[in-house]
Amino acid sequence: MLRYLTAGESHGPALTAILEGMPPGVSIAQEDFDELLKKRNGGYGRGKRSQMEPEKVEVLSGIVNGKTIGSPIAIMIRNADYENHKAYMAPFNATNPEIGEINIPLPGHADLAGIIKYGFKDCRYVRERASARETAIRTAISVPARNFLKEKAITSICMVESIGGIKANIDLDKPKEELEKAINKNGNDFLTPDPDIISQWKSLIDDCEEKNISLGGSGIIVFYGLPIGLGSYVEYDRRLDGILAQSIMSIPAIKGIEIGNAYEISQKKGNSSDRILYDNNKGFYRTSNLAGGLEGGMTNGQPLIIRFYMKPLPANPNIESVDLKTKKSVKPEYYRSDTQAVTAAAVIVESIASITLASSLL
Ligand code: EPS
Numbered sequence: 001m002l003r004y005l006t007a008g009e010s011h012g013p014a015l016t017a018i019l020e021g022m023p024p025g026v027s028i029a030q031e032d033f034d035e036l037l038k039k040r041n042g043g044y045g046r047g048k049r050s051q052m053e054p055e056k057v058e059v060l061s062g063i064v065n066g067k068t069i070g071s072p073i074a075i076m077i078r079n080a081d082y083e084n085h086k087a088y089m090a091p092f093n094a095t096n097p098e099i100g101e102i103n104i105p106l107p108g109h110a111d112l113a114g115i116i117k118y119g120f121k122d123c124r125y126v127r128e129r130a131s132a133r134e135t136a137i138r139t140a141i142s143v144p145a146r147n148f149l150k151e152k153a154i155t156s157i158c159m160v161e162s163i164g165g166i167k168a169n170i171d172l173d174k175p176k177e178e179l180e181k182a183i184n185k186n187g188n189d190f191l192t193p194d195p196d197i198i199s200q201w202k203s204l205i206d207d208c209e210e211k212n213i214s215l216g217g218s219g220i221i222v223f224y225g226l227p228i229g230l231g232s233y234v235e236y237d238r239r240l241d242g243i244l245a246q247s248i249m250s251i252p253a254i255k256g257i258e259i260g261n262a263y264e265i266s267q268k269k270g271n272s273s274d275r276i277l278y279d280n281n282k283g284f285y286r287t288s289n290l291a292g293g294l295e296g297g298m299t300n301g302q303p304l305i306i307r308f309y310m311k312p313l314p315a316n317p318n319i320e321s322v323d324l325k326t327k328k329s330v331k332p333e334y335y336r337s338d339t340q341a342v343t344a345a346a347v348i349v350e351s352i353a354s355i356t357l358a359s360s361l362l
Contacts, residue, residue, distance in 0.1 A: 002359035004141055010131035011085035014078045017141040019355075021362065022062070024070035026151060032143045033057035033075075036347070040139045043343030044189040045205040045215070047336050049133075050344075053080050057140045068144055075140055079133075089128070100124050103324045104332045108314025121324070132252040132341070135348045142351035145358035152361065154225040158350035159183055159191050160342050161307070163201050164208070164215040168194035172289075172305060176224050191219075191346050209339040214313040216253070217342035221350045223293070223304040223357060230299040230360040239297025240360060247356045248308060248349055253341070256309040260292020274302070304357075308349050313337050 001021055008015030037055040055077060062073030082089060088100030102123040105111035114126030149155070157180050161168055170193055172179075182193035190198055208215055231240025241259050248257050265272045274286040286302055293304035315337030323330045338344070 001362055002145065002355060004355065006134055006137045006141070008077075008079075008134065008137060009089065009128035010133035011079060011081050011089050011128060013082050013086075013089075013091070014076050015134065015137035016074065016076045017137045018072050018074045019062070019141050019144060020072045021359070022068045022070065022073060022144045022148065023362070024068055026068040026144055026148050027066055028063050028068065028144055028147055029066060030057070030059075032147065033059075033140055036143060036146075036351070037077075037136065037140060039188055039191075040136065040344050040347040040351075042188040043191075043338075043341065044202060045209065045339035046341065046344065047338040049081060049336065050338065053077075053136070055136060057143075063144075073141070073144055075137070077137055077140060088124075102127065104321050104330055105324070106314060106332055107319045107321055108311075115324075123324075130252065135251060135344075138251075139348050139351040142354045145355040146351070148358045149354055149361070152225075154223060154357070154361075156221060156223045156350055156354065157183060158221045158346040159193060159219060160346055161192075161218045161220050163190075163217040163340055163342050164204050164312075166197065166200050166204060168192045168197040170194060170220065172220070172222065172303075176222070176303075179222075189343065191343050205339050212334050212337075213316050213339075214337055215340040215342070216310045216312040217340065218307060218309045219342055219346035219349065221306045221308075221346065221353055223306075223353070226293070226299045226301075226304055226357065227361075228299060228301040230357065231294070231297045233296040233298060240299065240356075241294050241297055243360070244306065244353060244356055247352050248306065251308075251345065251348055251352065253310050253313060254308050254345065254349070255311050258292070258307040258309075259294050260290055260305050260307075262292075262307075265290055306349065306353060308345065310342050310345050313341060 003021055004017055004019040006017040041050045041055055058076045060074040062071045087096040088094050105123050110126050110130035111123040115123055161170060179193050183191055186192055186195055232238040245257055272290055274288045274290050277285050289302045293299055293302040318331055320329055321332050
């Protein structure tokens with residue numbers, strides 16, 4: 001089983017993670033971290049913050065000469081933006097602790113519930129840790145898990161399905177190689193196999209960026225080559241759909257996940273199951289994948305299809321809040337935001353699901 005923890009504030013000195021439970025001998029290269037983080041940091045419509053972060057992973061333990069050695073893997077990403085915030089974010093002797101104080105909780109953020117729960121006066125203490133910046137290190141710590149899966153011939157693709165209500169045309173029945181080729185051809189801005197959607201998404205994002213409005217959307221992750229029987233039906237906390245949902249729903253701004261076409265199936269009358277067939281050469285097989293690869297909380301040998309839904313990032317101006325000091329109604333000042341981070345979320349969901357699946361496999 002894999003365990004991991006992350007630590008780090010969005011504008012603190014660094015993000016860190018420790019992953020425990022990786023077997024020895026898994027090959028890892030510095031470029032695996034670099035390429036994955038570049039992909040997460042990309043996406044058309046990302047804000048100024050992501051552009052200023054070089055996202056360099058420093059490996060501190062657990063990997064020697066390009067291979068895991070079975071000991072805990074510790075990694076770190078320094079926050080470049082710390083330099084602009086250390087007057088109040090420094091762990092000790094902050095020179096100007098007051099200037100960072102935030103007295104207006106942002107609607108849609110953890111701010112208000114967080115300060116009430118922990119008894120803070122400053123929303124910053126909540127927001128710094130609740131920030132989706134944390135997903136940079138969670139993505140990075142998935143590299144050993146991803147490589148472990150790859151060594152077992154388990155691969156995945158992630159893609160954006162919709163942005164701001166505009167949906168790409170995606171046929172998941174196409175072979176993995178074909179989908180992957182199309183996604184790569186269209187580039188990391190959108191991670192979509194549908195070339196015809198890109199100009200529509202671009203003009204929507206450009207328009208919203210001008211107005212400081214953000215966009216949500218949905219994405220799809222497919223895992224191929226999983227063996228039958230990951231997870232179990234014997235106890236609720238071993239059901240893989242439940243474990244996956246927990247890990248993915250913990251990503252900020254993700255408000256829902258589906259296995260397969262859950263919503264579509266819920267609208268059906270009568271049978272929604274995949275036929276079981278047998279062939280002397282193929283063994284047991286199916287001709288459809290309505291279950292999305294999971295039955296009874298276990299993988300069933302079909303591709304695992306995960307869909308996620310992300311809300312527009314809560315940075316839109318003109319949403320009322322209350323000043324904590326005066327208790328008067330106010331509209332928080334617009335700061336900066338990603339216009340859309342669905343592309344990044346697709347990479348993040350794939351990463352976190354990879355850790356969950358590697359753990360289950362182990
Ligand atoms: C985030 C706010 C923004 C995002 C950040 C998540 O950062 P900042 O407050 O510095 O402008 O850019 O996401 C990242 C930095 C990242 O790497 O994904 C938030 O409040 O959740």
